[in-house]
Amino acid sequence: MKKINLHIELQNYWHAGTGSGSGTHLDALTEKDRYGLPFLAGKHIKGLLRHAVHRAEEWGWFSASLPEGSASDLETLIFGSRSQQEKREKTLPGMLRVDDAQLSAIESNFLKQNTEFKPFLYQEIYSTAINAAGTAKAHSLRGIEVVLPVVLVAELSLEVTALEATHREQQKQWLQNNPSFAWLEQVLPLIDSVGANRTRGLGEAVLALKEQQKERAA
Amino acid sequence: MSQLQQSFKITLQQDVIFNASSATLGGQQGLDYLPGSVFLGALASRCYAELSGDEAWQLFHSGMVRFHDALPLDTHEQPAWPVPLSWHYYKGEEFRSSDRTALDARKIFDPALHVQEPSAESRQPKQMRKGYVSHSGAWVQPRQQLRMKTAIDARQGTAAESQLFGYHSLDAGQTYLFTLEAEPEAAALFEKAVKQLTGTLRLGRSRSAQYGKALSERCEPGQIGSPLPATQASAPAQTLTLWLLSDLALQDEHGQATLQPQARYLGLPDTACWDKQHSYIRTRHYSPFNAYRQAYEQERQVISRGSVLRYRLEQPLTPAQLVALHTCGLHTESGLGRVAINPELLAQAQPAFKVRPDSKPSSSTTSDAHLATGSSILIQTLQSRHQAQQSYNTAEQEAQRLFKRLLDALDRARTWKGIPASQTLETAPGRSQWGIIKELASHHRHNPAQLWNTITGQHNGAHAIIGNRSGWELATGPGTNLGQVITQDAALLQYTNQRLLADVLGQLAALGLSSKQWQAKVEGTHSVDQGAQA
Numbered sequence: 001m002k003k004i005n006l007h008i009e010l011q012n013y014w015h016a017g018t019g020s021g022s023g024t025h026l027d028a029l030t031e032k033d034r035y036g037l038p039f040l041a042g043k044h045i046k047g048l049l050r051h052a053v054h055r056a057e058e059w060g061w062f063s064a065s066l067p068e069g070s071a072s073d074l075e076t077l078i079f080g081s082r083s084q085q086e087k088r089e090k091t092l093p094g095m096l097r098v099d100d101a102q103l104s105a106i107e108s109n110f111l112k113q114n115t116e117f118k119p120f121l122y123q124e125i126y127s128t129a130i131n132a133a134g135t136a137k138a139h140s141l142r143g144i145e146v147v148l149p150v151v152l153v154a155e156l157s158l159e160v161t162a163l164e165a166t167h168r169e170q171q172k173q174w175l176q177n178n179p180s181f182a183w184l185e186q187v188l189p190l191i192d193s194v195g196a197n198r199t200r201g202l203g204e205a206v207l208a209l210k211e212q213q214k215e216r217a218a
Numbered sequence: 219m220s221q222l223q224q225s226f227k228i229t230l231q232q233d234v235i236f237n238a239s240s241a242t243l244g245g246q247q248g249l250d251y252l253p254g255s256v257f258l259g260a261l262a263s264r265c266y267a268e269l270s271g272d273e274a275w276q277l278f279h280s281g282m283v284r285f286h287d288a289l290p291l292d293t294h295e296q297p298a299w300p301v302p303l304s305w306h307y308y309k310g311e312e313f314r315s316s317d318r319t320a321l322d323a324r325k326i327f328d329p330a331l332h333v334q335e336p337s338a339e340s341r342q343p344k345q346m347r348k349g350y351v352s353h354s355g356a357w358v359q360p361r362q363q364l365r366m367k368t369a370i371d372a373r374q375g376t377a378a379e380s381q382l383f384g385y386h387s388l389d390a391g392q393t394y395l396f397t398l399e400a401e402p403e404a405a406a407l408f409e410k411a412v413k414q415l416t417g418t419l420r421l422g423r424s425r426s427a428q429y430g431k432a433l434s435e436r437c438e439p440g441q442i443g444s445p446l447p448a449t450q451a452s453a454p455a456q457t458l459t460l461w462l463l464s465d466l467a468l469q470d471e472h473g474q475a476t477l478q479p480q481a482r483y484l485g486l487p488d489t490a491c492w493d494k495q496h497s498y499i500r501t502r503h504y505s506p507f508n509a510y511r512q513a514y515e516q517e518r519q520v521i522s523r524g525s526v527l528r529y530r531l532e533q534p535l536t537p538a539q540l541v542a543l544h545t546c547g548l549h550t551e552s553g554l555g556r557v558a559i560n561p562e563l564l565a566q567a568q569p570a571f572k573v574r575p576d577s578k579p580s581s582s583t584t585s586d587a588h589l590a591t592g593s594s595i596l597i598q599t600l601q602s603r604h605q606a607q608q609s610y611n612t613a614e615q616e617a618q619r620l621f622k623r624l625l626d627a628l629d630r631a632r633t634w635k636g637i638p639a640s641q642t643l644e645t646a647p648g649r650s651q652w653g654i655i656k657e658l659a660s661h662h663r664h665n666p667a668q669l670w671n672t673i674t675g676q677h678n679g680a681h682a683i684i685g686n687r688s689g690w691e692l693a694t695g696p697g698t699n700l701g702q703v704i705t706q707d708a709a710l711l712q713y714t715n716q717r718l719l720a721d722v723l724g725q726l727a728a729l730g731l732s733s734k735q736w737q738a739k740v741e742g743t744h745s746v747d748q749g750a751q752a
Contacts, residue, residue, distance in 0.1 A: 104594070107597060
C-alpha cells in the first residue's frame, strides 16, 4: 500500500454541504465532525480528483498505456466503475482510498481542549437575489454557514483491491509501473476550489501532495 | 484440546456502514454491530488467493474458524450483548438509571418467569428490543447517523440525476469486541488470520472514501471481560436457556431453513422439548452479497439475535453437549449461531447486575497549546477573535453599567435643582456631546492615554470634553456633577491605558445617541417618582 497526504490550503471562506439548515436562522450548515470541527468529506475529494483525472485523460495528459486487464482506462482503474453505469455484478473496485480532509493534529487537539475557540471557526454570510429592477427579490434572502480559510489534510492510499484474478494482476502491474503519485500531482492544478458553492466564490483552494510525517501524538 | 480464541478491540476510526440488507434501492437501515462476515471478507480479500484449496476451505468455509460478530463495548470497556427479548418493562415507566446509561434491574422483568402483582393489571408490559447490555447493567446504544449525498454531474456542475444516496452509518470513535475462534486442528491458519486481522482494516460499504477505516488491536488475556456472558453456577437440571448473541440459522431434517427452533435441530437429545411458552423469538431474512462472485447468496432466514430459547430436559446435558451448543446452526464461520447457555442474567425473573465499576478517568491528552500558539496562523486568528469578543462583551457590560449610573445621576440632578419631572433638563448633554465622544473614541482607538486626556482634560482642564461645559457640568449634588460619573468611575479608571477604554466610551456614546431612555430622562417624559407627581 502506498500512502501520501493531500494538503488543501483554503484561500477564502468555504462550505462543506450537508443538505441541512438550522431552521429559520441559516439555510445551510457546514459539515462538522463529532468534535464540532470542520472537515471536507472524503467522498467529495474523491469526486474532485476523479473529475480531474477524467479531464486529464480525455486531453491526453497520460502517455503511458495501461497494463492489460478489466479496467479500460486509468480513471476506472484508479477510482473504480462509475456509479450506475454498470450492473452490480459488473462493477470494478478502484484502488484509491480517500480519507476526510481534516485540520492538522495540533490544531484539532488544541480546539478539542479549548472549546471556547471553536465558534470562531465559523461565519455566517447572507445573500439575496436581485430582481430586474435592481432591488432585492422578495423572499430570496439566504444564509449559509462558512468556515475560515484553513489548511486541511487528507490521507490518500493506493492498494490492490480487486478480487478477480485478471483485474488484480492489472492493479499490481500498474502499481509497479507507477511507484509514485506523480500522475495525481500532475492533475491537481485542475482543481482550484473545493466544497459547495464553488461557482459562487467559495472554497478557492490550492492542493498539493506531501509525504507523510509522523505528527506529534495527542 | 480446547478451542483457540483471540479477541480484538476494534476502534472505528471513521464512520462505518453495514446495511441490514443488500438491497440497493430505498432507505437502508444500518446495523449497530459489526457482522462477523465483514471480518471474514476482509481477511479473504487479503489472503484467499494465496491459499491452497484445502486451506481456503478450512479457513473460510468449514466452520472450523469462526468470525464472530463484533459487539459494542460499554464505557468501561466491558463487552455488551444484545438485550434479551425476554426483558420487558411497563410502558410509560422509566426503566433506566437516573443518568440513563444503565438499566434499572428493579424495573425489568421476564413475563414468563415473573409473577404479576395485582396492581400491575392495568400496566402494559413492553418488550425491550434495542441496545446492548453488559453484566453491570450498562445499556449501550451505538450512535448512528444518516447522511444524504448526491453525485455531481461533471459537465453541468449540478446534482446528477437519480444519484441521491443515503448513508446510514455507525459513528467513528466507538469500540467493539471481535472474537476469532478456531478448532485446534486449524491452529496454523488461525495464527495467520490473527496476524492479518491486526492493524488497520477497511470494513463495510463505501470504504474507498470517508467510511470504513477501523483499528484492530489484539486483546491480552484479561484486558477486556469475557466475550460471553457468565453462566449460572448451578443451572436447573431440567431446563435449558439459550440467549442468542448472534442470528441463528437452522435447518430441518429436510435441509430446509426453519424458524422453529425444535430441540433436535440444535442437536439436543430427543427427550428435550422446546418450551414455546417461555421463549421469545424474532426473525428476519436477508441475502448476503458475495463480492468475489459478484452475486447474491442464498437467502438466509434466521432467528434474530437477542432471542431467548428455553427447553425442557429430562436429564442434564453432558459437558460435550454443552460445548457443542455454544455455536450451532449454519454459517457459523460468519458468526451466526453464537449462543450463551444458561446465562446468569436470565436466571431469574429480574436480572441481577454486577456492581458497576467506578467511572474510568478520562484518558489524559498531552496539551499542545504551547506548540499551537505561534505555530498556527489559524490558532492565532481564533485566539485574537476570542479576545476581541471577550473585550467586546466586557466593553458592552461596562458601557451598560456606566449608562445606568448616568441615568440615575440625571434623576439626582432634578432632585438637587428642584426641576419637576415634566420639565426638560435644558443643560443636560445632548446628541452633539455624545457624538463628540463617539468620534473621539474611534479616532483615538489605538491611543487610550490620549483619548483619556482629551476626554478629561488631564493636562489641560480648559479643553476637557467632559468638563465644565456642554452639559457635563450639570450638578447632581453638593460638589458633584454629571461628568464626574464618567471621569471618576473607579472601574473605568482601570482601563485608561488599555484599548478597552475606546470600546467602552464608544459603546457608551452609542447608547447615549440611540437610547430612548436618555432622551426621555432629559426631556422629562419619563416619570421619575410617581409619588412626587401626586
